[in-house]
Amino acid sequence: MPKRGVRPVLTPERIVEAAAAVADREGLPGVSMRAVGRELGVEAMSLYHHVAGKEALLDLLAGWIMERIEPPRPGEGWRDGMRRRSRSAREVMRAHPWGLGFVESRRAPNDALLRGHEAVLECLRADGMPVRLAAHAFSVLDAYVYGFVLTEQYLPFQEDGGAEALVAEMALPADRYPRMTELMREVVVGQDYDYGADEFEVGLELVLDALAARLDAERRGGADGPDEPADGTGGR
Amino acid sequence: MPKRGVRPVLTPERIVEAAAAVADREGLPGVSMRAVGRELGVEAMSLYHHVAGKEALLDLLAGWIMERIEPPRPGEGWRDGMRRRSRSAREVMRAHPWGLGFVESRRAPNDALLRGHEAVLECLRADGMPVRLAAHAFSVLDAYVYGFVLTEQYLPFQEDGGAEALVAEMALPADRYPRMTELMREVVVGQDYDYGADEFEVGLELVLDALAARLDAERRGGADGPDEPADGTGGR
DNA sequence: ACCTGAACACCGTTCAAGT
């Protein structure tokens, strides 16, 4: 039992939080056992008494990032719920860019991830979306959101000078890249353009619109397998 | 001038190809200067005579992966062109999963990437899509495609036993995850379900449908700024 | 001009030793 007022002893929770802090500051490659130990004022080797090794620590980090994404609220319609969750996922990944490294590559599905998936499906199904369409909705929305953050991080937009500074800096040769030059001139320069803020919402509503149209068509067309060919073979 | 029949001397091209081979085999973290040297039968330090360092080698690798993506063909309509490019991008990233690590994080836009962007915009604009909508289309499709591969790699679907083996292996507690259990039972088990093949195409057509609808609405609604509010303030 | 070995400051992890 630790003394009062003394900072808690090493725990997996404290360790994963230190790891997240290091990742925020130095990026995922900066998360070494030695660096995490340093963050806690302890030798790297001490960590091995609380986590099995670096792989285990990264699994904890994957859970830490996933539990930060706000799930849809109970009773919320599918469209509001999915909009809320999608925005939250983007914000979390923007705040902790190393988080994207855990969407792929972590084999063991952690508990936070499974709870998140369950909440999404509950939101869609409770609002009456057919199972098959719910699976499509889940897939396409997750892909869009994570992919957006991926490209958003790539684009050096939103940096200091904003998009305009970037345009000037890249100085695309207009003869080799006429279409990109056109795009820069017409949608970026002088438009107060903010790629992340503007483009994310447009794309999100675009995908939600497409899902709403599909749902509408299925309700209109009857309930017996609207996702499959009429002959019911299921393709392939 | 190298002797006839002797394998070409070290060049940046040969080095980046060796690096790609190592990455295919061991993943991106496996790409060390020592490993790439070993792949070429040479000491790590020799590489420094042809590439500036590891960062420069990774930039070359980013170009290598991007130039593998098939661009839309000239004269192809926007929908066919974007479908072709999207499928190609997914195939390239599936064949070289480490490639996703370069969508983000490579700051300097390499030439292959810029040429790819230009080809996409040319395809959209030559088919008469307005600049603003073309920007949206580019953004939402790139996000969808890269995000899909990201989640596709995460899901251990498509492995050896197929989706069914996975379901058995995860053995989700049905009481804690009823909606996920329902989804597994109804869309995965006994359906010959192939997440990657089936879900990618559904989502892609969904996004393309949404873009087609938007294009249609804009053509119907007139050409003067259909993307902005009617009052023309542009929001914000 | 190109390749290399030794060296330096890192890394994850093991293990015997301390308290």
Add this chain to the structure above:
DNA sequence: ACCTGAACACCGTTCAAGT
């Protein structure tokens, strides 16, 4: 029970030395 120092096999990179 928990922490640590030394050790091992790695890593990127520098530099003086070879050919």
